[in-house]
Amino acid sequence: MIYFDKVTKEYDNGVKVLEDVSLTVNKGELVSIVGHSGAGKTTLIKLLLAEEDPTEGTVSFHSDNISTLRGKDMTNYRRKVGVVFQDFRLIPNKTAYENVAFAMEAAGRHDDEIKEDVPHVLDLVDLKSKFNHFPHQLSGGEQQRVAIARAIINRPEIIIADEPTGNLDPLNTYDIVQILKKINDLGTTVILTTHNKGIVDNLGRRVITMENGKIIRDQKTGKFSM
Amino acid sequence: MKSTLARRIVAAGFKGFYRNRTVSLSSIFILTVTLSIITSFYFFRAVFDYTLDQVRQKVDVKIYFTTDATDDQISDIQSKLLGLPQVKSVVYTTKEQALADFKDRHGGDQLTIQALDELGNNPFGASLSVLAKDPSQYEAIAQQVSSDSGLLKESQSAIDKINYYQLKDSIDKLNSIIGWTNTVGFWLSVIFILMSCMIVYNTIRLAIFVYRDEIAVMKLVGASNWYIRGPFLVEAMLYGLVATILTLIMFYPATMWLTKKTVFFFEGMNIHTYYTEHFFALFGLLLLSGVLLAVISSLFAVRKYLKI
Numbered sequence: 282m283i284y285f286d287k288v289t290k291e292y293d294n295g296v297k298v299l300e301d302v303s304l305t306v307n308k309g310e311l312v313s314i315v316g317h318s319g320a321g322k323t324t325l326i327k328l329l330l331a332e333e334d335p336t337e338g339t340v341s342f343h344s345d346n347i348s349t350l351r352g353k354d355m356t357n358y359r360r361k362v363g364v365v366f367q368d369f370r371l372i373p374n375k376t377a378y379e380n381v382a383f384a385m386e387a388a389g390r391h392d393d394e395i396k397e398d399v400p401h402v403l404d405l406v407d408l409k410s411k412f413n414h415f416p417h418q419l420s421g422g423e424q425q426r427v428a429i430a431r432a433i434i435n436r437p438e439i440i441i442a443d444e445p446t447g448n449l450d451p452l453n454t455y456d457i458v459q460i461l462k463k464i465n466d467l468g469t470t471v472i473l474t475t476h477n478k479g480i481v482d483n484l485g486r487r488v489i490t491m492e493n494g495k496i497i498r499d500q501k502t503g504k505f506s507m
Numbered sequence: 508m509k510s511t512l513a514r515r516i517v518a519a520g521f522k523g524f525y526r527n528r529t530v531s532l533s534s535i536f537i538l539t540v541t542l543s544i545i546t547s548f549y550f551f552r553a554v555f556d557y558t559l560d561q562v563r564q565k566v567d568v569k570i571y572f573t574t575d576a577t578d579d580q581i582s583d584i585q586s587k588l589l590g591l592p593q594v595k596s597v598v599y600t601t602k603e604q605a606l607a608d609f610k611d612r613h614g615g616d617q618l619t620i621q622a623l624d625e626l627g628n629n630p631f632g633a634s635l636s637v638l639a640k641d642p643s644q645y646e647a648i649a650q651q652v653s654s655d656s657g658l659l660k661e662s663q664s665a666i667d668k669i670n671y672y673q674l675k676d677s678i679d680k681l682n683s684i685i686g687w688t689n690t691v692g693f694w695l696s697v698i699f700i701l702m703s704c705m706i707v708y709n710t711i712r713l714a715i716f717v718y719r720d721e722i723a724v725m726k727l728v729g730a731s732n733w734y735i736r737g738p739f740l741v742e743a744m745l746y747g748l749v750a751t752i753l754t755l756i757m758f759y760p761a762t763m764w765l766t767k768k769t770v771f772f773f774e775g776m777n778i779h780t781y782y783t784e785h786f787f788a789l790f791g792l793l794l795l796s797g798v799l800l801a802v803i804s805s806l807f808a809v810r811k812y813l814k815i
Binding site for chain 1: 527721779
């Protein structure tokens with residue numbers, strides 16, 4: 282489903298943040314990417330989201346080379362990928378409901394579908410009573426749940442979660458991981474970057490360990506070790 | 508589908524305008540200041556054109572007739588002059604009127620009036636005042652009138668003198684002032700428009716800079732460029748509309764006050780009447796300027812953040 286083929290990313294100042302990375306993520310997998318700060322995890326995610334282009338090599342989604350996608354093709358690709366960030370990145374002047382509905386509206390979905398699906402998904406992440414709250418009126422954990430609801434509302438093929446629990450307390454961290462696990466159990470591929478040993482050990486799924494822009498370990502059912 | 512997206516874009520624009528009140532108010536404030544500058548310039552041009560027009564009307568070419576010129580001859584010349592494309596109007600002053608005007612002007616000068624009475628007959632001839640459509644055309648009119656082969660060759664005997672050549676220096680000066688002010692006016696307009704564009708662009712660029720992260724998130728959740736850009740353009744149109752209305756409201760009492768202060772200074776021009784008479788033209792000009800400035804600024808400002 283996702284293929285990194287000998288990917289290198291070097292910035293204009295000569296700093297090489299990824300070097301000759303090759304990996305495959307299959308449909309339905311839950312993959313944790315771990316590593317110290319500066320190991321290259323976030324760059325890997327940015328390449329997947331097409332926020333950055335690789336200097337060498339290719340990043341593909343199915344058979345499409347992501348860095349060559351433009352315009353409508355790029356928009357369609359992004360609708361197949363749900364994304365969750367460490368800092369939530371909700372739209373501040375939209376309510377929880379509107380933040381989630383935005384992804385559906387942007388995809389051109391019908392009003393009836395939106396009215397049916399958004400409450401359902403917000404209910405799934407246990408935010409039924411906070412539809413009309415703005416992000417600043419929600420706790421960190423609640424904001425992250427809205428972000429997850431927004432990421433899954435268009436039934437994407439893959440969820441990319443970049444340090445989704447980085448700003449959360451242990452209780453909320455547990456909740457978010459359980460939600461991601463549940464999403465994966467329903468068949469959606471999940472790629473998760475984290476520093477959190479507890480999360481990785483608890484999931485007991487595939488773990489890719491990165492160091493200095495390289496993959497140093499790829500374990501099918503790994504534990505956190507650096 | 509397209510109408511649904513358009514409806515959503517318009518609704519998002521209105522919501523954004525209302526919810527981001529601080530940003531909206533600051534953008535409207537700057538746009539109102541800019542439109543006020545444009546409006547002031549609009550009035551300045553009107554007053555200037557009006558004053559110049561008044562000066563223009565005071566300059567004319569006068570054809571003086573001999574005392575024995577007949578009414579038929581003068582009427583014939585008057586109609587020939589009116590047929591010239593450069594001529595705006597021709598005013599006929601009879602011999603009797605010329606005498607009466609002279610007496611009015613020298614009413615206090617007993618010696619002159621007495622000398623006139625001793626003459627026993629009217630020494631003044633009739634005259635025609637020729638007003639050109641444009642002061643630069645006086646020379647052409649004077650040539651047609653004075654040359655032997657010109658328009659009035661059959662009536663040359665009735666013409667005593669034509670005063671164009673005495674006025675030539677003044678007319679040339681007026682033409683040069685009009686030409687100079689038109690050039691200065693044009694460049695001032697260009698400078699004002701550029702300044703307005705820069706002020707509004709920078710304000711809206713700063714306003715949109717606040718939303719750069721949101722724009723990036725919208726892109727990442729699969730919104731198309733037009734779906735992201737649309738609400739900002741709707742907001743920009745609202746800024747333009749509100750700023751136009753505010754500017755027009757402000758200028759209503761302002762022109763009333765200005766009229767009281769300047770009605771004698773500007774040769775009787777009533778700025779407030781000018782404002783009410785040109786209300787819809789001004790509304791159109793301001794709306795077009797305000798909306799275009801805001802929309803173009805938004806387009807450029809958002810474009811920068813859509814490149815991911």
